[in-house]
Amino acid sequence: MxxxxxxxxxxxxxxxxxxxxxxxxxxxxxxxxxxxxxxxxxxxxxxxxxxxxxxxxxxxxxxxxxxxxxxxxxxxxxxxxxxxxxxxxxxxxxxxxxxxxxxxxxxxxxxxxxxxxxxxxxxxxxxxxxxxxxxxxxxxxxxxxxxxxxxxxxxxxxxxxxxxxxxxxxxxxxxxxxxxxxxxxxxxxxxxxxxxxxxxxxxxxxxxxxxxxxxxxxxxxxxxxxxxxLEGIVHIYVDKHADPVKALNVILNAKTRRTGVCGAAECLLIHKDVVDTIGQGVIRALVDAGVEVRADATLHTIEGTIAATEADWGAEYLDSIIAAKVVDDADAAIAHINRYSSNHTDCILTEDDATADTFFEQIDSAILMRNASTQFADGGEFGMGAEIGIATGKMHARGPxxxxxxxxxxxxxxxxxxxxx
The missing domain is CATH 3.40.605.10 (Aldehyde Dehydrogenase; Chain A, domain 1)
Known part of the structure; x- marks a missing residue:
């Protein structure tokens, strides 16, 4: 013994x-x-x-x-x-x-x-x-x-x-x-x-x-x-060229499927040109799904949201909470992500190849996604059978x-x- x-x-x-x-x-x-x-x-x-x-x-x-x-x-x-x-x-x-x-x-x-x-x-x-x-x-x-x-x-x-x-x-x-x-x-x-x-x-x-x-x-x-x-401070950027149906389905899955996993979306960035179309619908759907949306000044006008604070940018909630912010363009989204990301997983929703390519080139997270739920950030889903973790550093191993x-x-x-x- x-x-x-x-x-x-x-x-x-x-x-x-x-x-x-x-x-x-x-x-x-x-x-x-x-x-x-x-x-x-x-x-x-x-x-x-x-x-x-x-x-x-x-x-x-x-x-x-x-x-x-x-x-x-x-x-x-x-x-x-x-x-x-x-x-x-x-x-x-x-x-x-x-x-x-x-x-x-x-x-x-x-x-x-x-x-x-x-x-x-x-x-x-x-x-x-x-x-x-x-x-x-x-x-x-x-x-x-x-x-x-x-x-x-x-x-x-x-x-x-x-x-x-x-x-x-x-x-x-x-x-x-x-x-x-x-x-x-x-x-x-x-x-x-x-x-x-x-x-x-x-x-x-x-x-x-x-x-x-x-x-x-x-x-x-x-x-x-x-x-x-490291923690999964996971961003999703909704580009002006995003497909509305794909955006709604991906965001709801990325946030609500399982809120406590490291691939759960924690911050939503929305291009200013689609706030009144895609943005409004997505935010309302999240609220209706029981998600607490901590919104910037523009999105806080949507009923059911609460005002975001500076602490919400770069937060990992692992809960039914998401931060949401309007950005001027893809460059602004990339700048926000590069400032607050934990280099775990970040996603762009767009039908424009050039914008997606820029997103992939200028963000250095271990996993980058396009038009797919961030809940796929998992070794099993990558065909590895399982994972021991998702490495966010750059030495030896990275990603699942x-x-x-x-x-x-x-x-x-x-x-x-x-x-x-």
Missing amino acids: KDLTDIPALMHDIGLRAKAAARELAYAPAERKQAALIGAADAVWANRAAIIEANTQDMEYGRKKGLTDAMLDRLMLDEGRIRGIVDGLRTVAEQPDPVGQVMTEWDRPSGLHIKRVRTPLGVIGVIYESRPNVTADAGALCLKAGNAVILRGGSESFHSSGAIYDCLVEGLRAAGLPEDAIQRVPTRDRAAVSEMLTMTETIDVIVPRGGKGLVGLVQREARVPVFAH VGAEQLTSFKYIVVGDGTTRS
Whole structure:
């Protein structure tokens, strides 16, 4: 029985075991990793009743903590969402194994043949909040890429994450892979997070997935390299060439489908020429859908809106709230986005190719969209099966982080008694 009160000793032991497992995983056959993920998927489905029961405990804990409805929605699991977890595990299982893939190769006049091949990162620490499905997503993607992973979920999802984690271990066991390849920090004690951030000898990279507070803490205190998953301050710009029907459908979906996900629209920018046509209808539809629209002076004349303040530009609500503003043209929209965006996901609604091209050229967010709901900002929707997060930085990985993004590379150099003159 582990001593859960001695956090440094607990985390040191977890780190050493993860490092040992990573060495074995680095050359594990693709077939065994695939089998482990299929076994985990089968176990999740077979144990869905127990997972839902564990989630019921977490939901009650979350309500007592005063989580918002949007945050409770992120936490909640039902049979449909468990089916989504199972499908994600199976999709990752069936993807090509990235480890050992030849990225490029070439010959040199010296006679050397050089290849750049994908290789695992090693041990990945994932620190996340609320969403228990991240347990499966992160575990699956790290395993597929040949990495060991240490999972530290949020206190709200403690029981759900534990039940899903047990299924991942069942898959590892059945496939004959080291059970330490996927480990879960078995305590809610926040000292475990601080400990992970300094484990430079055993953890190769930290992936924080959560709100601005968590990501900021990790970026400030980590001595281990970090893939930052920053907040989603997501903008939609309605251009003067936007199609009214597409605009209405996309905006309503982007805001209301699930308000607590990082791809939910948080700010609406409307070209001044379409305020009386598209703008009026969209704002009224949002209000009718129960969205609190925090509008600038022009749009505040629409019944049901409330006046925006400066704090609303650049806000991530993760709730049924959206900021709305009129802009003079596409250049003004681009300037606003470049000032307030978190470089996560931004969207333009337009039928004009030249305007869309300018938008794509002049905004440097990880994901840029045209005439599509920002709720598609998701690794599963990109065909990755799942994601470990959406990286908003520019080093190593950017955008949805799937299995391929969880690899590095090495050079294989082959000669034939070749010497350098």
